[in-house]
Amino acid sequence: xxxxxxxxxxxxxxxxxxxxxxxxxxxxxxxxxxxxxxxxxxxxxxxxxxxxxxxxxxxxxxxxxxxxxxxxxxxxxxxxxxxxxxxxxxxxxxxxxxxxxxxxxxxxxxxxxxxxxxxxxxxxxxxxxxxxxxxxxxxxxxxxxxxxxxxxxxxxxxxxxxxxxxxxxxxxxxxxxxxxxxxxxxxxxxxxxxxxxxxxxxxxxxxxxxxxxxxxxxxxxxxxxxxxxxxxxxxxxxxxxxxxx
Amino acid sequence: xxxxxxxxxxxxxxxxxxxxxxxxxxxxxxxxxxxxxxxxxxxxxxxxxxxxxxxxxxxxxxxxxxxxxxxxxxxxxxxxxxxxxxxxxxxxxxxxxxxxxxxxxxxxxxxxxxxxxxxxxxxxxxxxxxxxxxxxxxxxxxxxxxxxxxxxxxxxxxxxxxxxxxxxxxxxxxxxxxxxxxxxxxxxxxxxxxxxxxxxxxxxxxxxxxxxxxxxxxxxxxxxxxxxxxxxxxxxxxxxxxxxxxxxxxxxxxxxxxxxxxxxxxxxxxxxxxxxxxxxxxxxxxxxxxxxxxxxxxxxxxxxxxxxxxxxxxxxxxxxxxxxxxxxxxxxxxxxxxxxxx
Numbered sequence: 235x236x237x238x239x240x241x242x243x244x245x246x247x248x249x250x251x252x253x254x255x256x257x258x259x260x261x262x263x264x265x266x267x268x269x270x271x272x273x274x275x276x277x278x279x280x281x282x283x284x285x286x287x288x289x290x291x292x293x294x295x296x297x298x299x300x301x302x303x304x305x306x307x308x309x310x311x312x313x314x315x316x317x318x319x320x321x322x323x324x325x326x327x328x329x330x331x332x333x334x335x336x337x338x339x340x341x342x343x344x345x346x347x348x349x350x351x352x353x354x355x356x357x358x359x360x361x362x363x364x365x366x367x368x369x370x371x372x373x374x375x376x377x378x379x380x381x382x383x384x385x386x387x388x389x390x391x392x393x394x395x396x397x398x399x400x401x402x403x404x405x406x407x408x409x410x411x412x413x414x415x416x417x418x419x420x421x422x423x424x425x426x427x428x429x430x431x432x433x434x435x436x437x438x439x440x441x442x443x444x445x446x447x448x449x450x451x452x453x454x455x456x457x458x459x460x461x462x463x464x465x466x467x468x469x470x471x472x473x474x475x476x477x478x479x
Numbered sequence: 480x481x482x483x484x485x486x487x488x489x490x491x492x493x494x495x496x497x498x499x500x501x502x503x504x505x506x507x508x509x510x511x512x513x514x515x516x517x518x519x520x521x522x523x524x525x526x527x528x529x530x531x532x533x534x535x536x537x538x539x540x541x542x543x544x545x546x547x548x549x550x551x552x553x554x555x556x557x558x559x560x561x562x563x564x565x566x567x568x569x570x571x572x573x574x575x576x577x578x579x580x581x582x583x584x585x586x587x588x589x590x591x592x593x594x595x596x597x598x599x600x601x602x603x604x605x606x607x608x609x610x611x612x613x614x615x616x617x618x619x620x621x622x623x624x625x626x627x628x629x630x631x632x633x634x635x636x637x638x639x640x641x642x643x644x645x646x647x648x649x650x651x652x653x654x655x656x657x658x659x660x661x662x663x664x665x666x667x668x669x670x671x672x673x674x675x676x677x678x679x680x681x682x683x684x685x686x687x688x689x690x691x692x693x694x695x696x697x698x699x700x701x702x703x704x705x706x707x708x709x710x711x712x713x714x715x716x717x718x719x720x721x722x723x724x725x726x727x728x729x730x731x732x733x734x735x736x737x738x739x740x741x742x743x744x745x746x747x748x749x750x751x752x753x754x755x756x757x758x759x760x761x762x763x764x765x766x767x768x769x770x771x772x773x774x775x776x777x778x779x780x781x782x783x784x785x786x787x788x789x790x791x792x793x794x795x796x797x798x799x800x801x802x803x804x805x806x807x808x809x810x811x812x813x814x815x816x817x818x819x820x821x
Binding site: 252254257258260261264268271277279280281285288289291292295296299300302303305306314315316317318319320321322323324325326327328329331332333335336337339340341342343344345347348419420421422423424426479 | 497498499500503504507508510511514515518519524527528530531533534535536537538539540541542544545546548549551552629688691692694695696698699700702703706707710713716717720721722723724749750751752754756758759
């Protein structure tokens with residue numbers, strides 16, 4: 235028998251393996267989720283700008299793995315899939331189903347109480363504040379060092395224009411709110427909070443987790459930063475709701 | 480036949496499992512469909528805690544899975560490209576050199592902890608002494624340049640910058656060596672848990688399959704094997720992150736030994752990626768540098784998702800040894816730093 239004939243004979247002996255096909259389906263499901271996250275922009279709800287690259291890399295590698303698994307699914311020893319294994323594969327696919335079914339959402343007020351603040355984390359380090367418009371990242375970064383606090387204090391009385399979501403606790407005065415953003419270094423699991431106190435807000439107008447744009451005058455007082463609001467308007471949640479240090 | 484020998488040793492299941500029927504497949508699919516209906520109609524995300532848990536769960540998986548695939552790819556490449564016996568040369572090194580060499584090899588592996596587990600498993604299967612593979616697995620996520628650079632960024636501008644950066648590298652390598660030494664020189668067959676998927680599929684009727692087929696079989700097999708434990712670990716970590724306020728741990732800050740132990744337990748519970756954990760460690764300012772170092776060294780070696788991965792990869796005795804030895808070695812090292820730095 236020639237080499238070609240032997241190869242053809244071996245190919246003819248091969249039959250689809252249920253276990254390999256099931257594995258290819260699991261890999262394909264995860265690859266599909268990563269491509270969908272990339273196409274829909276939903277990766278921004280889970281990762282920081284800095285680590286977004288893992289999504290296309292994951293999507294590509296998982297697709298390659300799924301295709302490779304599928305291409306090798308025919309074998310001379312087709313393995314049946316065990317019952318326990320079938321349920322485990324279902325469990326591995328369950329997060330794909332869950333994440334694809336959930337409506338888009340971000341961390342809100344609930345987690346603000348369990349997270350460290352940027353001011354204590356030093357996530358932002360000693361950024362150059364410069365003389366441009368102050369952002370919530372600048373304000374949060376300034377609270378991390380005495381030099382930053384002094385630089386921010388020098389800009390007391392300036393107008394700021396900040397976007398964030400509303401956090402209110404039972405003891406928050408009716409005409410105040412805590413304007414908050416999460417700062418995410420890699421993924422949401424490492425989120426820390428950047429927060430300023432906004433005063434002169436119309437009582438009862440905004441509820442926790444509402445996204446708002448605050449224009450007002452900034453008054454850094456020690457480690458606390460107060461914004462005296464001239465206007466507080468509702469806005470849509472930004473495409474990238476988490477700040478990147 | 481060499482290929483067959485390479486992969487059979489650690490991988491054959493102990494007994495044939497009961498085969499799934501069409502009814503089993505339908506039941507699994509029905510459960511997945513039920514999950515969609517539950518989420519769409521029940522809207523569990525309306526509960527603030529459930530929404531937070533889902534987001535954290537998703538973020539841990541989405542960030543970690545690509546690293547698991549990278550690890551599985553590396554592992555599959557080792558399987559098909561590295562001939563059996565190559566790593567045995569390392570085994571012939573004197574033991575005092577072998578473990579440090581393995582730990583420092585982690586410098587060349589800039590991936591997170593999830594990726595180093597499948598690589599270590601494959602290295603053991605390919606003949607690397609388990610103690611060296613464990614030293615490599617534990618050291619790589621701590622000493623690699625990306626992690627050291629992110630630690631430097633997190634602590635820049637602080638007096639303890641070099642103590643933390645240098646301490647993380649040194650203690651990470653030392654603890655990994657100590658744990659590897661504790662794991663001893665047992666045979667690989669007695670250390671690795673049999674894989675229910677993948678490895679043994681690479682041989683057809685005694686004939687080795689082409690290299691590309693073996694690569695994809697091992698890649699898929701490793702991913703499916705590790706993926707289940709990652710899902711379990713991410714679930715536990717998300718629940719802990721949702722309900723455990725960081726402020727609770729801060730109450731122990733002023734207690735010397737308890738403060739260090741508390742930070743180690745916190746690191747294990749939070750299950751952060753080693754490339755970002757320094758930013759969280761830096762936020763625990765009430766704790767001294769020794770406790771923060773303990774957080775940075777222990778977290779990438781033992782956490783909820785890693786414990787699940789270890790439990791699936793290694794025999795329970797070895798998984799337990801890794802956890803206990805890493806805890807003890809990190810605690811002792813951090814206490815020494817505490818004494819040395821006053």
